[in-house]
Amino acid sequence: AQKITQTQPGMFVQEKEAVTLDCTYDTSDPSYGLFWYKQPSSGEMIFLIYQGSYDQQNATEGRYSLNFQKARKSANLVISASQLGDSAMYFCAMREGGSGNTGKLIFGQGTTLQVKP
Amino acid sequence: EAGVAQSPRYKIIEKRQSVAFWCNPISGHATLYWYQQILGQGPKLLIQFQNNGVVDDSQLPKDRFSAERLKGVDSTLKIQPAKLEDSAVYLCASSPGTGGAKETQYFGPGTRLLVL
Numbered sequence: 218a219q220k221i222t223q224t225q226p227g228m229f230v231q232e233k234e235a236v237t238l239d240c241t242y243d244t245s246d247p248s249y250g251l252f253w254y255k256q257p258s259s260g261e262m263i264f265l266i267y268q269g270s271y272d273q274q275n276a277t278e279g280r281y282s283l284n285f286q287k288a289r290k291s292a293n294l295v296i297s298a299s300q301l302g303d304s305a306m307y308f309c310a311m312r313e314g315g316s317g318n319t320g321k322l323i324f325g326q327g328t329t330l331q332v333k334p
Numbered sequence: 335e336a337g338v339a340q341s342p343r344y345k346i347i348e349k350r351q352s353v354a355f356w357c358n359p360i361s362g363h364a365t366l367y368w369y370q371q372i373l374g375q376g377p378k379l380l381i382q383f384q385n386n387g388v389v390d391d392s393q394l395p396k397d398r399f400s401a402e403r404l405k406g407v408d409s410t411l412k413i414q415p416a417k418l419e420d421s422a423v424y425l426c427a428s429s430p431g432t433g434g435a436k437e438t439q440y441f442g443p444g445t446r447l448l449v450l
Contacts, residue, residue, distance in 0.1 A: 221376075252438070260423055262377070262441035308376050312437075320429075321367070321390055322439060324376025 220244060221311055221325035228330050230299045237284070238294040238328045240309030249313045251292040252322065253283065256306040265307075268292055299332045306330075336360065338442035340426050346448045352414035355445045359407070359428030365389070366403055367439060368411050369425040377425055383409065416449045423447070 222241045230236035242251065253265040268276045268283045276283040284293040296303055306329050310322040339358040347353050359366050365384050369377035380399065382390040385406040394401070398417070403409040413420055423446050427439040 250437075254441075260425075260444040260446065262425060262427070262444075264438050264440060267438060310376070320365075320437065321379040321382060322369075322377070324378070326374075327376055 220323045221309055223309055223325035223328050225328045226326070228328055230296075230330065230332055232301060232332055232334050233298055235295060235297045236299055236330065238296070238307050238309075238330065240292045240294065240325060242290050242292060242309075242311050244290075244311065244313055246313040249311055251283070251285070252310045252312070253281070253292075253294045254308045254310060255303075256308060256327070258305070262308070266294070296330075301332050301334060304330060304332045338426055338428055338440055340424075340442035340445055342445060343443060344446045344448075346450065347416055348450050349418055350415040352412065353416055353447065354410055354412045355424050355426075355447075357409045357411070357426030357442060359409070359426070360430075360440055363428035363430050363440075364406070365429045365431065365437075366409050367427040367429075368401060368409070369427065371423040371425055371444070373422070380411070380424075413447075416447075418449050421447055421449045 220243050249270045251268045255263045266276050266278045266281045266283050268285045275285050280297045282295045306327045308327045309325045312322050341356050367382050368380045370380050371377040380394045381401045383403040401411045423444040425444045427441045429437045429439045
């Protein structure tokens with residue numbers, strides 16, 4: 218069963234505007250972590266932001282924030298004030314933390330973001 | 335602090351040949367992961383080491399893939415013999431501890447493999 222779903226294969230955003238990348242997840246484990254990574258054309262996966270299942274507040278890191286809606290099992294990434302350098306593939310990933318889990322990351326299919334000047 | 339190092343960055347081989355990839359994790363990181371990323375998809379875990387030991391290799395095609403992590407530091411992933419469907423980017427990642435829910439994995443630049 219698909220555990221991480223990213224429904225937007227591609228997105229466009231105008232430079233300096235905000236954009237939201239969608240992610241929904243499925244797990245029965247009460248302890249889990251949600252991650253967003255950026256993958257530019259160079260190929261390296263760059264860690265952006267983390268949200269824990271027990272965290273009370275939405276995570277923020279600079280221009281990145283995570284809109285965590287636990288009841289809806291969604292963890293959308295919001296990028297404010299988009300820059301040309303934000304053009305990349307973005308992956309949502311989940312790690313289940315319960316006993317018996319090794320901690321591997323399960324990735325979604327990714328969303329390609331293109332920032333237009 | 336130096337990041338995760340991988341080599342080579344690119345490799346082209348013919349099917350049925352063998353190939354090896356090398357990874358040096360961030361200094362002090364106990365857990366090392368190898369992921370396979372096929373074009374247009376998210377990465378998929380092949381094998382996870384904690385120090386010297388294998389934690390998870392359930393998705394490693396063991397008839398052709400092998401990996402080792404000697405002395406709990408560097409790791410090598412080998413494919414022998416390669417198939418066309420092995421064309422992918424092979425990503426190495428490391429994390430500081432035992433891989434709990436909060437633990438961030440840091441990735442290397444990857445090795446792009448093309449099998450002809």
